[in-house]
Ligand SMILES: Cc1ncc(C[n+]2csc(CCOP(=O)(O)OP(=O)(O)O)c2C)c(N)n1
């Protein structure tokens with residue numbers, strides 16, 4: 001058997017039982033590697049409907065800094081007997097299995113081509129602790145201890161993390177340290193050396209490790225959101241919860257009163273209704289949801305479009321309706337968000353690539369919503385939203401002020417400024433609005449759908465309708481210059497081929513581009529960050545013969561949006577699609593583009609096999 | 611089309627404490643059918659807000675969709691209005707109220723809007739205690755879509771074309787009582803003397819105030835066999851009390867027989883004085899109100915008047931613990947934690 005051997009480049013997967021306290025131990029493992037200056041990418045995997053509630057936590061160690069999912073498992077830490085067979089089956093040949101060896105298992109339960117590393121975790125815990133909860137919790141810390149010995153984790157990093165975590169609770173810190181060292185010492189005395197090693201590096205810098213939902217929620221706090229209405233749905237729930245947490249910390253007056261309001265609504269219709277009502281009345285408001293919620297919100301989103309009321313919707317995308325695959329990731333709401341509702345509508349989409357952009361776009365969404373007086377979708381997905389990602393630190397310019405857009409004040413009305421709620425005074429398609437209660441006799445209007453003229457007076461005349469629809473198109477044009485521009489990354493040499501990607505695909509895409517270059521496939525790459533598409537997108541496509549569009553959905557939704565909105569021949573855009581619910585990998589992209597490239601004669605066939 | 615009324619004031623029109631006449635509280639000319647009950651309710655709203663001397667622009671009027679929901683265009687022309695989507699006024703109004711707790715919120719809806727498509731939102735708004743006045747203009751049909759039964763149509767009542775309703779009706783008053791509304795009344799569009807004070811009491815109430823106002827639809831539900839026609843309601847109307855709203859301790863006048871008056875002082879200082887018409891009804895006892903309603907419904911009576919009031923209501927802002935300043939007036943300094951706080955967050959994420 002050829003044992004796997006690698007330094008700072010492998011995948012460890014933990015198989016746990018939900019609620020067993022494993023999450024904080026796994027977090028400790030992950031963060032201690034970061035503290036050694038080695039980049040990691042970690043992902044929670046948690047099916048919603050299997051008995052016993054198994055969960056997995058996958059850590060990709062990548063000295064090269066690749067943050068996408070790699071695929072394959074080099075070391076399994078199998079702590080859940082229920083999923084044992086499948087956890088063992090998943091291991092790469094030559095891989096390593098760490099397990100609780102307290103109860104002897106027949107040889108038939110293992111594989112011949114892996115290295116088995118048994119640690120009597122339960123036995124050690126039962127000997128040391130009497131309390132059932134402690135036995136359970138410290139078992140987790142003990143396996144981190146054992147792993148630290150096997151992989152070469154710096155114990156000082158672990159101790160430091162424990163000190164930080166249990167600041168002010170010295171007893172807890174001490175008992176955690178003890179359990180860690182018990183596991184570590186036992187492994188040192190009893191386990192062989194293995195081929196996977198960690199070596200301190202300097203590749204993390206000042207980056208932070210955070211989940212996208214929390215980052216987006218923090219963005220909403222910095223963006224000045226005061227009203228949040230939501231209905232629980234995986235994978236968006238932790239966004240609303242994080243908003244509450246940050247608000248409690250930053251928005252509580254000394255007397256305990258809150259500078260925010262959070263309503264857990266009765267459903268998504270009410271959530272978006274509350275958001276629209278609050279925004280109509282001049283507060284910044286948002287909801288967080290996922291695909292099924294977007295479906296329910298359709299009518300209101302249309303109202304926001306036509307009545308021109310700001311709204312921010314964080315859509316943390318997941319797969320499928322109903323029972324569906326709520327715990328799996330996809331980019332499958334692109335079209336339903338872009339064209340949400342009835343009548344001719346289109347909406348602004350922001351497409352963050354990582355938590356750092358979730359924060360940035362999360363804050364910017366509120367300026368855009370006020371400026372454009374319409375719904376802004378921020379499309380996260382489960383992969384970004386619910387996993388901790390290594391990303392650039394959050395940044396904020398204290399000179400920045402909220403852009404409340406075109407709001408006519410009592411002073412302006414008093415001075416005799418003409419107010420037409422749907423009057424395009426500046427040629428950018430954006431009219432002025434007034435907040436309710438502004439002026440005793442001027443500026444009031446009656447908000448309704450499309451049946452009104454430029455001065456918000458009721459009319460069903462066709463010409464007034466068309467006039468308004470044309471202005472809405474002008475406004476959408478204006479949006480192109482306000483949304484985040486796409487970012488281009490040139491290939492190392494001139495090439496007629498390009499690739500377009502967005503959102504959580506970025507990490508895997510960047511890694512795939514490196515691999516593809518090695519395969520002789522050179523691609524200019526454009527990361528799209530928003531819809532409507534700025535002119536750069538059409539220009540990029542026109543500058544290339546063929547452009548691959550990499551997405552995590554079945555129907556090539558962004559490609560459809562591009563061909564429709566930019567008037568591009570679909571034949572120029574080759575879809576590369578991943579939609580099994582797991583995060584896309586560089587291996588997948590490299591192979592899929594490689595195959596396509598060889599059929600397009602981009603490179604000779606033999607070179608495309610990685 | 612809608613038309614603006616000429617704003618020429620008759621010099622002798624009476625004015626309120628703000629020096630405004632009733633005309634200052636009117637809106638566009640109604641486009642509803644002549645004789646529609648909804649128009650009488652609009653007139654009662656104008657009267658009530660004028661009598662209370664509320665500056666019109668301090669009222670926000672919101673509605674769903676239906677003939678009833680069109681009416682906010684026909685009163686309080688200087689107020690912001692929002693004709694939202696069918697059955698969803700409650701959520702939009704909840705959001706508006708969260709954004710600015712200083713305005714007075716008036717929600718107008720229909721029986722289809724609130725008892726059918728919007729029943730869920732109706733229920734949850736009541737539960738949350740949003741500080742507002744919620745008026746359902748109840749005609750027992752879908753007026754705007756031309757006469758289908760609504761969920762408040764009585765069992766056995768006949769549609770204009772002869773069909774008989776076989777479903778149980780929803781009594782929104784009973785529901786509102788059940789769900790925690792703190793001011794619950796029923797009235798009739800044809801009884802302005804009863805309706806205007808009930809609206810005044812609701813507008814001054816600092817919690818969720820609900821008025822189910824029976825409002826005949828002359829186009830589709832005013833025929834024989836209907837239980838929401840002018841004739842039927844007049845015959846079966848049983849008022850429990852007569853309400854007057856005062857802002858000072860006006861002495862009890864001769865029109866009240868001694869011992870027959872229930873007085874309630876609301877949080878804002880307004881004094882509600884109810885002349886009892888039924889000995890066995892106590893408007894401050896929620897359970898008793900529910901019982902009373904059920905008993906009299908069994909007798910075939912339409913009970914009207916102020917059925918229940920909690921003089922010390924809590925509202926959603928109390929529950930949430932929000933600041934006194936309206937959320938829509940908080941500035942960057944109050945909302946944005948700034949870069950130093952962000953640095954601390956960054957540090958904790960390494
Ligand atoms: C989502 C939706 N479904 C259906 C309609 C059509 N619709 C308009 S008004 C109405 C019924 C209104 O009835 P009610 O609330 O009782 O008002 P009324 O006209 O009787 O005053 C319906 C079904 C709509 N506007 N929106």
Ligand code: SF4
Nearest residue numbers: 643646677753827828
């Ligand atoms: S149809 Fe009925 S409810 Fe509608 S305006 Fe006419 S009378 Fe009123």
Ligand SMILES: [Mg+2]
Nearest residue numbers: 720721749751
């Ligand atoms: Mg009706």
